[in-house]
Structures are given as structure tokens and as C-alpha cells.
Amino acid sequence: MVWGSLEAAKGLVSGRPRGARALIILLSLDAGPAERSAVAEALAGLGVTVEEIRLGGRFGFVRTGGAELPAESLQRIAHVESVVPLAPRAPLALATRQHGVGKAVAVGELGEALFGGGHVGVIAGPCTVEEPAALRDIARTVRAAGAAALRGGVFKVRTSPHAYQGGGLPALRELAAASREVGLPFFTEISDPRQVPEVAEFADALQIGARHMQNFPLLTEAGQTGKPVLLKRHMAADVDEWLLAAEYVLKTGNERVILCERGLKSSERHVRYLLDVGVVPWLKQRVGLPVIVDPSHSAGDWRLVPALARAAIAAGADGLIVEVHPRPETTRCDAAQALPPADFEQLMDDVRTLAALDGRRLHAPPPVAPVAPVAPSLSPVAPAASATTAAPVRSRKVGT
Numbered sequence: 001m002v003w004g005s006l007e008a009a010k011g012l013v014s015g016r017p018r019g020a021r022a023l024i025i026l027l028s029l030d031a032g033p034a035e036r037s038a039v040a041e042a043l044a045g046l047g048v049t050v051e052e053i054r055l056g057g058r059f060g061f062v063r064t065g066g067a068e069l070p071a072e073s074l075q076r077i078a079h080v081e082s083v084v085p086l087a088p089r090a091p092l093a094l095a096t097r098q099h100g101v102g103k104a105v106a107v108g109e110l111g112e113a114l115f116g117g118g119h120v121g122v123i124a125g126p127c128t129v130e131e132p133a134a135l136r137d138i139a140r141t142v143r144a145a146g147a148a149a150l151r152g153g154v155f156k157v158r159t160s161p162h163a164y165q166g167g168g169l170p171a172l173r174e175l176a177a178a179s180r181e182v183g184l185p186f187f188t189e190i191s192d193p194r195q196v197p198e199v200a201e202f203a204d205a206l207q208i209g210a211r212h213m214q215n216f217p218l219l220t221e222a223g224q225t226g227k228p229v230l231l232k233r234h235m236a237a238d239v240d241e242w243l244l245a246a247e248y249v250l251k252t253g254n255e256r257v258i259l260c261e262r263g264l265k266s267s268e269r270h271v272r273y274l275l276d277v278g279v280v281p282w283l284k285q286r287v288g289l290p291v292i293v294d295p296s297h298s299a300g301d302w303r304l305v306p307a308l309a310r311a312a313i314a315a316g317a318d319g320l321i322v323e324v325h326p327r328p329e330t331t332r333c334d335a336a337q338a339l340p341p342a343d344f345e346q347l348m349d350d351v352r353t354l355a356a357l358d359g360r361r362l363h364a365p366p367p368v369a370p371v372a373p374v375a376p377s378l379s380p381v382a383p384a385a386s387a388t389t390a391a392p393v394r395s396r397k398v399g400t
């Protein structure tokens with residue numbers, strides 16, 4: 001038996017095999033010799049190797065090896081009062097592995113859009129893909145203002161089954177065509193593992209929305225495409241749940257995960273969701289993944305979007321995803337929060353200024369967009385003659 005301190009208990013397990021989780025199993029105060037033997041027998045029966053210990057007048061055991069049963073299971077043994085991990089829980093093996101590296105995630109076939117590593121990237125576009133001409137109009141506007149990528153929903157995730165559900169695959173083709181024509185990589189949301197192969201064929205990055213943050217088969221399927229994954233935080237998720245969802249993607253070997261804070265449910269009625277700005281610096285100090293903020297879904301009101309976006313960049317966010325629409329009165333989705341183009345342009349100026357304050361820069365595509373009108377059928381497009389060197393030449397697989 002080891003008598004004394006936690007340090008002595010830690011010494012017992014210092015030579016344990018890597019990965020084994022050391023636990024202290026403390027017995028209830030009234031446990032006498034008979035109860036201690038009963039617990040020891042129960043542990044041996046479960047294949048758990050222990051050393052008896054006495055800590056501060058209490059009897060207990062330290063797990064030194066054997067079966068890796070979780071604390072909750074050992075807690076169920078009679079006369080066990082509590083089971084305490086000796087080392088802090090470290091479930092975020094993959095997200096924290098990149099700690100301190102601050103690598104950028106590149107999006108697009110040529111890595112046109114960068115998020116993190118000193119680059120601030122802005123994704124902008126309509127909530128949902130509707131009229132093709134309007135889509136191109138928005139894409140050109142946001143590109144000219146300095147957005148690094150286009151957004152647009154085609155499989156909309158709606159609270160009500162009676163609400164508009166998105167344009168599906170035809171809209172995806174429109175979005176891909178507009179993206180290529182305007183020269184901006186694009187993000188679009190997936191909500192079902194069955195959509196993933198088809199969407200990944202066209203999309204530069206896959207968005208997993210708040211409501212699907214814990215759709216584990218979807219996370220795995222998205223990760224396996226190797227495409228960058230924008231993972232939004234569920235409106236009621238704590239940070240560990242969010243990061244564990246990211247682990248599902250990272251576990252596939254895909255390291256291109258971008259976290260996105262988009263606001264939490266709260267008792268507040270005046271904003272749609274309560275934006276957790278504080279989580280941005282918290283994550284930046286602990287996790288190596290880029291973190292961006294969605295001020296649109298948080299605010300639910302376009303008049304609040306610029307202020308929330310500025311707060312996010314000032315807090316260290318690696319980018320934004322913003323809904324922009326020139327004629328919000330015509331859209332069937334999230335009209336109230338769509339930012340008019342002029343306000344978006346002003347916001348981008350502010351983002352540039354704020355990013356520069358802490359030595360970062362807005363990562364935007366070269367000023368001249370490749371102009372290569374394409375039909376929505378996605379027939380192959382010849383590379384556009386461009387005055388700039390880095391104009392993206394897209395070779396995305398085409399469909400009908």
C-alpha cells in the first residue's frame with residue numbers, strides 16, 4: 001500500500017503503458033477491510049490492475065494498468081465513492097496536436113483562399129442559391145470587395161419541413177458554374193452522408209451546419225473526401241463537444257478543418273443567437289485549427305452584422321462567413337440578415353484595418369477575376385486569359 005500524496009499515486013503509474021488512463025478509485029468513508037477486499041476482487045474480476053492507496057485518511061486504489069474501463073463503469077462498483085482521473089482528460093488528441101502551429105487551411109484547387117496562419121479569409125454570398133443572374137452578381141460583388149470564397153446553400157437545413165429546402169443538385173451546378181466563372185472557390189452545406197460524393201465533386205469546401213455538428217456519419221464521410229471542412233458549432237454545444245466533432249473529421253486523416261462560431265441559444269430575444277466572441281481567443285490559444293465567425297446567423301438582422309463581424313476579427317478570428325444579397329426582399333431564405341453589398345464593402349474595409357492592427361492580412365484573390373462565362377451545364381472551360389499571374393484555373397470535374 002502507498003500512503004500519502006497524489007504525487008506518490010502518480011509515481012505508481014509513471015511507468016504505465018502509453019495510452020493507459022490512470023485513475024484513483026476512492027472508497028466510501030465507511031468502507032472497512034471487508035469492503036476493501038470486495039472492491040479489490042471486483043476490480044481484479046474486471047481485469048483492472050491496481051495498487052492499494054491511502055489518501056488523506058481514505059482508502060482506495062490507483063489503476064496502474066489492465067482493462068481500460070471508463071471511470072463511469074468503475075464508479076458502479078459497490079463501496080466506490082468516486083473515480084478521479086489522475087491526468088486531466090485529454091480527448092482532443094488530434095485538434096490539440098497542432099497546438100501552437102497555427103497552420104493556414106487553404107481552400108480551392110490552387111489554394112486561393114487561406115484561413116489562419118496570419119491570413120484572414122472572408123466567405124460571402126447568399127444564404128441559398130436562387131436565380132443564376134443574381135448569384136453571379138453577388139459573386140462578383142463579394143469578390144471585388146475582397147472576399148476569398150463564395151458561399152451558397154443548395155441543401156438547406158430548415159427548422160420547418162414546410163420552409164424552402166434549397167435547389168438541390170441543379171442549384172449546386174449553378175453555384176459551381178458561378179464560382180468558376182467569377183474565380184472564387186465555394187463552400188456549400190451538406191446535411192446527409194448520401195449527398196457527400198456528389199457535392200464533393202464540385203465544391204471546394206464542405207460546410208457542416210450547426211444542426212449537423214454531431215451527425216457523426218456525416219463528419220466521417222466529409223472528412224474522407226479530403227476537402228476542407230467548415231464545422232459550425234451547434235447552438236447548444238459546449239466547446240468540448242464541438243472539438244470532439246472536429247476530431248471525427250481529423251480522425252479520417254483530413255487536417256483541413258475550419259471551426260466556425262455562429263452563436264448560441266440563450267434567453268436573449270433581441271438577437272437570434274448569442275455570439276460567443278470569447279471562444280475565439282480561447283481556441284486560438286489552445287487549438288491549432290483556424291476559427292472563423294458567422295455574424296449573420298448569430299445576429300439574424302443585417303443591421304447588427306458589421307458590428308459582430310468587427311468584434312470577431314478584433315478577437316482574433318481567422319475569417320468570417322457572411323450572407324450578402326443585393327435584393328434581400330427577393331430571397332426565400334434568411335432575408336432579414338442579408339447584408340446589402342455597400343455595407344459588405346464597408347465591412348471589408350474595416351476587416352482589412354482590424355486585421356492589420358495585429359499584423360495579419362486579409363487574404364483575397366487577385367483583383368482581376370477570370371472572365372469565362374459558362375453555362376450551368378458546367379461544360380469544361382478554357383483557362384481565362386488574365387492580367388494576373390495567380391488567376392485560378394479550375395479543372396473541377398464537370399457534370400450535366
Ligand code: PEP
Pocket residue numbers: 127153157208209210211232262294297
Ligand atoms: C447557413 O450557413 O446557411 C446556416 C444554415 O447556418 P447554421 O448552420 O449556422 O444555422
Ligand code: MN
Pocket residue numbers: 127128297323333334
Ligand atoms: Mn442562412
